[in-house]
Amino acid sequence: MVVVCVFLASSSAAAQGREPLPWFAIDLHAASVGLPTAEGWIPVAVIGDTPLPGRAFGVSAGATAYPFKLGIMTFGFGAAVASGSGKGEALTIGVGSGSTATTIVTPVFRTKALHVIPQVSINFGHKLGWSYLSAGIGTSRINASADASPTTPQVTFPETWNQALNFGGGARWFMKRRLGAGFDVRFIKLSTRAASGDIPTARRTQMVTFSAGITLQ
Numbered sequence: 001m002v003v004v005c006v007f008l009a010s011s012s013a014a015a016q017g018r019e020p021l022p023w024f025a026i027d028l029h030a031a032s033v034g035l036p037t038a039e040g041w042i043p044v045a046v047i048g049d050t051p052l053p054g055r056a057f058g059v060s061a062g063a064t065a066y067p068f069k070l071g072i073m074t075f076g077f078g079a080a081v082a083s084g085s086g087k088g089e090a091l092t093i094g095v096g097s098g099s100t101a102t103t104i105v106t107p108v109f110r111t112k113a114l115h116v117i118p119q120v121s122i123n124f125g126h127k128l129g130w131s132y133l134s135a136g137i138g139t140s141r142i143n144a145s146a147d148a149s150p151t152t153p154q155v156t157f158p159e160t161w162n163q164a165l166n167f168g169g170g171a172r173w174f175m176k177r178r179l180g181a182g183f184d185v186r187f188i189k190l191s192t193r194a195a196s197g198d199i200p201t202a203r204r205t206q207m208v209t210f211s212a213g214i215t216l217q
Contacts, residue, residue: 021066023065023066024063026063030060031084031211033113033207034207036205037205041144041190042109042144043109051091053088056112058085060082063079064121065078073122075120075123076132079118079119079138080119087110087111088110090108092106105150107149109144111144114140114141115138116140118138119138127174128180131170132170133167134167136166139161140162140164140188141160141162142157157199164188177217179214182214184210185209188206188209
């Protein structure tokens with residue numbers, strides 16, 4: 001965050017006399033989406049070093065409006081959607097020794113995440129390039145399941161929406177007046193979830209999503 005702040009200070013100084021930010025910007029990104037692996041977000045107890053899908057390739061899209069400026073800062077209001085799905089691999093584990101030795105095959109875990117990310121941002125720069133910090137409260141839908149294995153049945157969690165705090169930052173640059181590139185680093189914190197019906201209690205957890213792609217203004 002210190003490095004980001006230094007970059008913001010230098011970019012805002014260079015922005016004096018440049019055109020202000022556009023009225024809006026649209027982002028279309030490829031994304032590396034963080035997936036939850038904490039207790040309660042995956043469907044069964046994890047044995048040993050069972051591989052869990054903690055990250056997945058996905059996509060992200062969003063739009064931001066920039067209605068007013070205050071000093072060197074321009075305020076933005078927008079929302080984005082990021083989605084990704086991943087899976088782990090089965091693991092064969094030997095248990096016991098001698099005549100009591102047996103083998104356990106762990107299930108394949110599958111997790112999907114859909115993050116709805118509203119945010120308020122402060123932006124520093126000019127129309128052809130700016131950086132920003134932003135935060136907001138949105139919601140995330142988590143789908144998790146464990147495939148059947150020789151020792152366990154298939155388990156699927158009911159689909160749930162969960163409140164999620166997001167914060168992070170990024171930047172946008174324009175090689176042409178309307179077409180540019182941008183990136184975003186986003187921390188997403190899922191709130192603690194109480195048990196309800198078939199849905200178990202889940203503790204608070206944090207994920208990180210990285211995205212980069214084209215930006216239009």
